[in-house]
Amino acid sequence: MTALAVVAELPVLLVVGVIVALACACAACAAILDVDLQRLRLPRERRIAVLEREKDIAAGLGWPWQRWVMLRLGFVALGLLVAWFTGVTLLWIIGPIAGAVGFRFALAGRAAGRRLRMERAFLGQLRNLRDRMAVSNQSLDTALQELGRNPGPDLGYVLAPLARGGSTIANVVEMGIRARSPIVEQVAAVLIWARSRSSDFLIQTIDTVLIPVGEAELAIQEEGMVTLAQQRAVTFAMSSLLVVMLAIALGVATLRAYYQSFAGQVVLVVVAVLFACLVIFLGLIVRPQAWTRWNLRRLAEEQGRLGG
Amino acid sequence: MAELARALPFALAALLAVGVWAVGLHRLDVFTPDDVRAWRRLAALRGYATPAGRLERAAARVPFLRRLQDELDLNRQLAIAGWSESPQGFLLRVFFVALLAAAVFLGLLGLGLLENGVWPAPPGLALLVAVAAFVLQISMLRSRARTRQEQSGQALGDMMMLVAIMTDGRGLQLEDAVRILSRCVDHQSLQSVVDGKGWQRLVHRPHSTTIELYRQIATEFGIPLFDLVADAAANANVGMSERETYTRVARAVYQNRLAEARFRAARAKTLVTIPVAMMLIPLLILIGAPVFATISGGLGLG
Numbered sequence: 001m002t003a004l005a006v007v008a009e010l011p012v013l014l015v016v017g018v019i020v021a022l023a024c025a026c027a028a029c030a031a032i033l034d035v036d037l038q039r040l041r042l043p044r045e046r047r048i049a050v051l052e053r054e055k056d057i058a059a060g061l062g063w064p065w066q067r068w069v070m071l072r073l074g075f076v077a078l079g080l081l082v083a084w085f086t087g088v089t090l091l092w093i094i095g096p097i098a099g100a101v102g103f104r105f106a107l108a109g110r111a112a113g114r115r116l117r118m119e120r121a122f123l124g125q126l127r128n129l130r131d132r133m134a135v136s137n138q139s140l141d142t143a144l145q146e147l148g149r150n151p152g153p154d155l156g157y158v159l160a161p162l163a164r165g166g167s168t169i170a171n172v173v174e175m176g177i178r179a180r181s182p183i184v185e186q187v188a189a190v191l192i193w194a195r196s197r198s199s200d201f202l203i204q205t206i207d208t209v210l211i212p213v214g215e216a217e218l219a220i221q222e223e224g225m226v227t228l229a230q231q232r233a234v235t236f237a238m239s240s241l242l243v244v245m246l247a248i249a250l251g252v253a254t255l256r257a258y259y260q261s262f263a264g265q266v267v268l269v270v271v272a273v274l275f276a277c278l279v280i281f282l283g284l285i286v287r288p289q290a291w292t293r294w295n296l297r298r299l300a301e302e303q304g305r306l307g308g
Numbered sequence: 309m310a311e312l313a314r315a316l317p318f319a320l321a322a323l324l325a326v327g328v329w330a331v332g333l334h335r336l337d338v339f340t341p342d343d344v345r346a347w348r349r350l351a352a353l354r355g356y357a358t359p360a361g362r363l364e365r366a367a368a369r370v371p372f373l374r375r376l377q378d379e380l381d382l383n384r385q386l387a388i389a390g391w392s393e394s395p396q397g398f399l400l401r402v403f404f405v406a407l408l409a410a411a412v413f414l415g416l417l418g419l420g421l422l423e424n425g426v427w428p429a430p431p432g433l434a435l436l437v438a439v440a441a442f443v444l445q446i447s448m449l450r451s452r453a454r455t456r457q458e459q460s461g462q463a464l465g466d467m468m469m470l471v472a473i474m475t476d477g478r479g480l481q482l483e484d485a486v487r488i489l490s491r492c493v494d495h496q497s498l499q500s501v502v503d504g505k506g507w508q509r510l511v512h513r514p515h516s517t518t519i520e521l522y523r524q525i526a527t528e529f530g531i532p533l534f535d536l537v538a539d540a541a542a543n544a545n546v547g548m549s550e551r552e553t554y555t556r557v558a559r560a561v562y563q564n565r566l567a568e569a570r571f572r573a574a575r576a577k578t579l580v581t582i583p584v585a586m587m588l589i590p591l592l593i594l595i596g597a598p599v600f601a602t603i604s605g606g607l608g609l610g
Contacts, residue, residue: 024326049494049495052494182466190470213559216559216565224569224573226573230580231580241591245595249598255598267593274589275590278590281583282584285576285579285583287572289565291466292466292467292493292494294493295494
């Protein structure tokens with residue numbers, strides 16, 4: 001007699017009673033041991049960090065967030081379609097995962113490269129800002145507006161808020177938020193805090209702090225990008241080779257029959273797990289430098305609280 | 309089976325009710341006296357440690373548990389990780405979860421025994437599950453502590469440029485500038501140390517200046533950048549320009565990061581060859597497996 005059959009023969013009230021008693025005992029144990037239920041939840045900052053990283057990639061590519069989500073869903077659907085087309089059961093699991101992760105992996109390098117280009121252009125505009133203030137005697141607000149009107153090809157979207165009127169601090173905050181780049185955020189933070197000081201002070205800050213530090217940050221990112229590009233190229237080449245080999249194998253009737261069998265599915269699982277482990281290992285070796293991100297709205301609030 | 313299906317909604321409703329009841333009790337602190345609640349609130353506001361419960365006091369008296377928390381450096385790790393639990397409370401929770409994992413595993417094995425009449429796996433494996441759950445929780449704590457250490461150091465380094473402007477241009481004190489800026493970073497690792505008075509959990513020696521406090525934080529929390537900032541503050545105190553001093557710290561931080569990035573890049577170039585070479589293995593398996601299966605089948609091995 002199976003366990004379920006034994007349970008099924010018991011009266012309903014008894015089953016429910018036992019479950020309630022067990023659950024009460026668990027709750028009592030948790031209360032006595034002061035188990036913190038909040039700890040079981042994923043920390044809010046981590047949940048947000050995951051989402052923010054995705055938004056960073058979308059912004060790096062210059063795409064709206066919705067398009068990024070739709071395309072990723074599209075690739076998941078493509079993975080499912082491949083599974084349906086080939087008839088290999090295991091691909092119903094591997095296909096969508098490969099679609100979602102592979103698409104992100106494929107475009108992350110391009111997004112990082114584009115962002116680096118934008119950051120380099122931004123440092124150029126920062127020099128322009130300095131020159132406008134030092135040589136043309138423009139005020140910060142006017143110089144920022146001028147920059148917003150002539151942003152150059154890579155900075156159109158990022159510098160657009162500066163061109164409009166209204167509160168300069170609000171525009172600077174909006175610029176930092178649009179850029180989603182640590183360098184731009186840091187410059188925005190400095191502009192927020194140094195804006196109420198004299199132009200000379202700001203020019204000196206740009207000369208002695210912002211440009212040298214910004215260049216150092218850029219150099220660090222470039223160093224990381226070189227290694228990251230290598231890693232991506234290798235992973236691309238190997239995964240393409242794997243996909244081509246699998247496609248050829250599935251095109252041959254006898255080989256397809258093998259991969260549709262139980263032993264073939266086990267082999268596919270082993271191959272997928274091994275490859276995923278190696279990609280993760282590669283990622284651990286070449287880990288890019290993380291940067292502090294600023295909450296610019298909060299920064300502007302704090303600045304306002306201390307008296308503009 | 310039909311009887312069980314009828315019972316299922318009732319069982320689920322009962323479970324839900326008990327869950328809501330437990331969460332409600334937890335949230336509302338129903339059994340906690342008002343004065344205890346008030347004391348806890350005051351203690352949290354002032355940064356005092358709350359008194360240990362009975363179980364925690366009992367755990368503190370057990371020599372094995374005491375030795376274990378010393379060995380694992382739990383008090384320090386918990387403070388750095390920003391978890392409010394005491395080491396005894398944490399150890400009790402870890403043991404509870406480890407035992408629960410073992411019990412759930414044994415329960416599953418028991419179901420298998422009822423179903424087939426034999427143990428699906430040796431019951432001794434439950435012990436291994438408990439040990440794995442224990443190790444996993446401790447390593448999670450250590451990993452969280454390490455991450456927060458790194459994040460705090462990084463945020464402090466990145467804010468030096470702003471600190472230079474705030475202390476020189478706005479006339480703010482270093483401690484205030486760091487505290488204000490720590491609130492504006494997108495994580496709370498540094499804020500919990502400098503703004504939330506988290507440092508009081510590890511810094512017990514008296515201090516009269518920010519420099520002393522920062523040196524103690526650097527030692528106790530393992531964040532060396534606090535030492536660097538304390539040195540810079542000491543220089544600023546003897547008349548050097550605050551902007552120049554803190555800007556120099558910012559530059560030093562970035563130079564250091566650049567050097568590290570170069571070192572890591574150079575090391576990665578060599579290390580990367582290992583996984584790249586190993587990537588041939590899945591490729592060979594993919595090609596070779598059907599051939600091997602055919603040959604072994606032909607030879608009567610499959």
